[in-house]
Amino acid sequence: MGIHAARTVATRTRLRRGAVLTALLAVASGVAVYSGTAGAAPQPTIGQVQAQVNSLQAKVDNIGEQYDQASQQLSAAKTRLTQVNKEAAQAQTHFNTARAQLVQVAVANYMDSDQTSVLGLLTSGDPSAVLDQASLVEQVAGMHNEQAAQFLGYAQQLSSVVGQRQRTEEGMAAVQSQLAGQKNSIAKLLASKQATLDSLTAAQQAQVVATTVGASGTTQASYSGPTGSQADTAVQFAYGQLGCPYVWGGTGPCADGFDCSGLVQAAWAAAGISIPRDTYEQWAALPHISSSSLEPGDLLYYAGESHVAMYVGDGYIIDAPQTGEDVEKIPQNEDWYAANFDGAVRP
Numbered sequence: 001m002g003i004h005a006a007r008t009v010a011t012r013t014r015l016r017r018g019a020v021l022t023a024l025l026a027v028a029s030g031v032a033v034y035s036g037t038a039g040a041a042p043q044p045t046i047g048q049v050q051a052q053v054n055s056l057q058a059k060v061d062n063i064g065e066q067y068d069q070a071s072q073q074l075s076a077a078k079t080r081l082t083q084v085n086k087e088a089a090q091a092q093t094h095f096n097t098a099r100a101q102l103v104q105v106a107v108a109n110y111m112d113s114d115q116t117s118v119l120g121l122l123t124s125g126d127p128s129a130v131l132d133q134a135s136l137v138e139q140v141a142g143m144h145n146e147q148a149a150q151f152l153g154y155a156q157q158l159s160s161v162v163g164q165r166q167r168t169e170e171g172m173a174a175v176q177s178q179l180a181g182q183k184n185s186i187a188k189l190l191a192s193k194q195a196t197l198d199s200l201t202a203a204q205q206a207q208v209v210a211t212t213v214g215a216s217g218t219t220q221a222s223y224s225g226p227t228g229s230q231a232d233t234a235v236q237f238a239y240g241q242l243g244c245p246y247v248w249g250g251t252g253p254c255a256d257g258f259d260c261s262g263l264v265q266a267a268w269a270a271a272g273i274s275i276p277r278d279t280y281e282q283w284a285a286l287p288h289i290s291s292s293s294l295e296p297g298d299l300l301y302y303a304g305e306s307h308v309a310m311y312v313g314d315g316y317i318i319d320a321p322q323t324g325e326d327v328e329k330i331p332q333n334e335d336w337y338a339a340n341f342d343g344a345v346r347p
Contacts, residue, residue, distance in 0.1 A: 046204060056190075063186050067183065219327070279305050
């Protein structure tokens with residue numbers, strides 16, 4: 001069964017469940033449902049339901065872009081942790097070597113005295129303790145001042161890098177917690193949105209969906225334009241992703257899916273140009289252009305810069321619209337896009 005056929009079957013199944021779950025879904029979604037009894041809340045208009053569904057999707061997009069930002073932070077922290085661990089291993093090796101040398105000096109200098117505190121300090125392996133007792137280390141070294149200074153330098157280096165590692169690990173834990181919270185928030189918003197749709201009749205649902213992001217797109221298109229510029233390459237890449245699934249946080253390849261900003265970032269990366277990961281950073285960093293001077297490859301932003309699509313010429317965009325949809329080619333003036341357009345940039 002194809003993707004779209006499967007989606008149709010799933011939609012019909014949800015609609016059959018909708019009649020049974022109407023009252024419960026009304027509570028979950030905030031949409032009042034007419035029950036025919038005196039004093040019941042009036043049934044909302046289709047326009048009100050449309051506004052609610054689009055509002056929920058805007059919140060999903062917003063949190064999704066925050067999720068992208070946090071994912072980037074986590075990726076950077078992981079890279080940093082790898083580097084810090086290498087630095088820590090090197091610092092530990094230097095510290096251990098210098099410590100072994102000073103232990104030999106201490107044994108020679110304190111052969112006839114109480115060595116417990118001295119050797120205990122040098123064999124503890126704790127660079128912070130060594131630094132706290134720097135004067136004792138210098139006393140142990142005696143005439144070996146250069147060795148003592150080198151050892152204390154390695155102790156300082158190791159202590160510093162261990163602190164960096166701890167801060168990096170704590171930062172990673174905080175970002176991972178943030179990601180989990182954002183993921184949970186998105187799941188709740190999507191459930192509320194679906195509950196709202198499921199509480200409608202098939203005709204009402206079709207009417208509402210017609211005004212949501214990605215409502216009138218197609219995955220059946222191929223690129224036949226020029227190939228001479230970087231923008232051409234970016235557009236050609238976007239065409240090549242038609243039919244790939246939307247996955248929030250997705251940066252490709254196709255099997256892993258794309259979200260809206262991940263798609264345009266990957267398209268321009270294929271053309272050799274690096275742009276920021278999330279829509280807010282893209283909007284802030286890239287040159288803005290007039291909507292009257294659009295060229296293929298330009299990026300169009302929507303709903304408070306929480307959503308982005310690529311203009312591909314002749315009044316069309318390519319977009320990774322929302323959960324449950326695929327990357328599609330869509331008329332630029334389709335209802336949701338026309339109503340929520342913010343502006344355009346050119347990488």
